Amino acid sequence: MKFKNQLLLLMTVLLLCFTAYLFYSNNNINHNNNSYLCKTENRGAFDIGSGATKIQIAKVKICNDEQIKIEQVYFKKNVAVKYSQDLAESDQNIFSDKIIQAGVDALLELRNQGLEQLKYKCGDHCQVDVWRGITTEAFRRAQNWKEAQKNLASTTEGLLLKRLNQSEEALYGFYPITKLKDFNKYQHVIWDMGGGSTQITAFQPTFVEANFSNKGAKSIETDLGSSSFSHFLKKILFVTEKKDLSTLNPINDYNFLEKYAFKYVQNKIDLSFQSKQEKTENFSELYSNKDYIAVGGLLSISLPEVMPLIDPNFKKHEYANIQKISEVPSIKKEDLKLIYQKLKKMSDSELEEFSDKMGMNKNYSKVLSTNLLLVLNYMDSSLNINKITPISTDGTDSILLSKEIYNKNYWEQDTVLN
Numbered sequence: 001m002k003f004k005n006q007l008l009l010l011m012t013v014l015l016l017c018f019t020a021y022l023f024y025s026n027n028n029i030n031h032n033n034n035s036y037l038c039k040t041e042n043r044g045a046f047d048i049g050s051g052a053t054k055i056q057i058a059k060v061k062i063c064n065d066e067q068i069k070i071e072q073v074y075f076k077k078n079v080a081v082k083y084s085q086d087l088a089e090s091d092q093n094i095f096s097d098k099i100i101q102a103g104v105d106a107l108l109e110l111r112n113q114g115l116e117q118l119k120y121k122c123g124d125h126c127q128v129d130v131w132r133g134i135t136t137e138a139f140r141r142a143q144n145w146k147e148a149q150k151n152l153a154s155t156t157e158g159l160l161l162k163r164l165n166q167s168e169e170a171l172y173g174f175y176p177i178t179k180l181k182d183f184n185k186y187q188h189v190i191w192d193m194g195g196g197s198t199q200i201t202a203f204q205p206t207f208v209e210a211n212f213s214n215k216g217a218k219s220i221e222t223d224l225g226s227s228s229f230s231h232f233l234k235k236i237l238f239v240t241e242k243k244d245l246s247t248l249n250p251i252n253d254y255n256f257l258e259k260y261a262f263k264y265v266q267n268k269i270d271l272s273f274q275s276k277q278e279k280t281e282n283f284s285e286l287y288s289n290k291d292y293i294a295v296g297g298l299l300s301i302s303l304p305e306v307m308p309l310i311d312p313n314f315k316k317h318e319y320a321n322i323q324k325i326s327e328v329p330s331i332k333k334e335d336l337k338l339i340y341q342k343l344k345k346m347s348d349s350e351l352e353e354f355s356d357k358m359g360m361n362k363n364y365s366k367v368l369s370t371n372l373l374l375v376l377n378y379m380d381s382s383l384n385i386n387k388i389t390p391i392s393t394d395g396t397d398s399i400l401l402s403k404e405i406y407n408k409n410y411w412e413q414d415t416v417l418n
Contacts, residue, residue, distance in 0.1 A: 038063040046133030047395030050084035051195020055110040056396035075117040080363035083138035084196040084227035131159040137196030160411040170199035170219040172398040196225040202286040222268040265377040294388040319393035340372040
């Protein structure tokens with residue numbers, strides 16, 4: 001009887017061990033299957049904006065052909081290529097040969113620097129698996145955009161460049177932010193400002209974060225950016241005082257321009273919203289009393305770089321280095337007004353010296369004051385923005401995260417109406 005009980009106990013233990021083995025084996029199989037469904041590749045992206053050209057080369061992890069994440073950034077940089085300013089100086093909205101060559105040179109330089117960093121950080125065997133790029137506002141206006149874009153694409157083997165309409169540009173601005181863990185479509189508005197345009201996007205309940213789509217996203221779209229706003233102020237100065245200046249600094253000498261600037265910005269917002277299907281009574285629901293996330297070079301790089309004037313510990317936050325919006329400190333309108341009051345008194349040389357001291361790109365120093373004025377006019381408008389949360393992201397992040405990156409038809413399709 002004792003032997004029989006021992007045998008039963010042994011059989012029970014063996015059965016439990018076998019069950020545990022099956023359980024853990026099944027878990028390991030599932031884990032391996034999930035790992036098998038994931039792959040990594042190196043992607044290269046160019047964002048050719050109206051005032052700056054950006055590059056990013058990164059390792060990207062793709063799971064189930066749907067979940068895409070930037071794993072490691074090997075190289076990210078921007079340089080000034082002022083396409084919008086070049087058009088402003090043209091009588092016929094034609095890119096000059098000089099600016100096209102400057103664009104080609106910039107892409108070649110950025111690509112070569114990026115590939116050097118890729119080899120340094122990843123190894124000699126590493127290469128970029130796919131190159132894609134976008135062009136924006138200045139290319140929507142230029143009559144010879146096709147010629148320019150063809151020359152730019154020829155700099156890098158396999159590079160496909162897509163000209164974005166303004167709604168697509170809004171998508172490329174807000175899409176990465178919607179991937180952050182605490183993004184809330186009911187509370188967040190994403191503000192993207194560049195050299196030649198601005199997109200401010202709010203979200204309706206129908207918006208689906210997982211989709212690379214504008215469906216359910218509503219954007220205020222204007223042709224106001226760093227370069228176009230500065231050009232407007234110079235035109236006002238020429239009309240009112242017959243002064244044809246290459247720079248407005250110190251802008252404190254022309255304080256009367258501020259009232260023109262505010263009206264101009266508010267009119268642009270009103271015209272954009274009125275052109276949408278939504279009626280004005282929905283304005284408050286969509287855009288007021290929301291948390292504004294600021295993206296694009298002007299808002300998410302330049303503003304954090306001047307903030308140490310108020311808070312010495314303030315720093316720029318790169319998109320690839322954060323998981324949540326709440327990790328990033330906000331910038332208050334009152335602080336920007338204090339900074340503007342200091343910068344508006346500076347001449348070109350003083351602004352260049354200031355930019356150098358703050359570690360900023362000196363190519364943008366001459367528009368620091370007018371950029372701040374533009375930002376403050378948006379904040380003081382009917383949008384009533386009291387603070388912004390700047391996250392350094394641009395079109396290159398959206399390209400890297402794109403599910404359409406291998407869809408050649410998508411990149412070759414042009415939807416700009418002109």
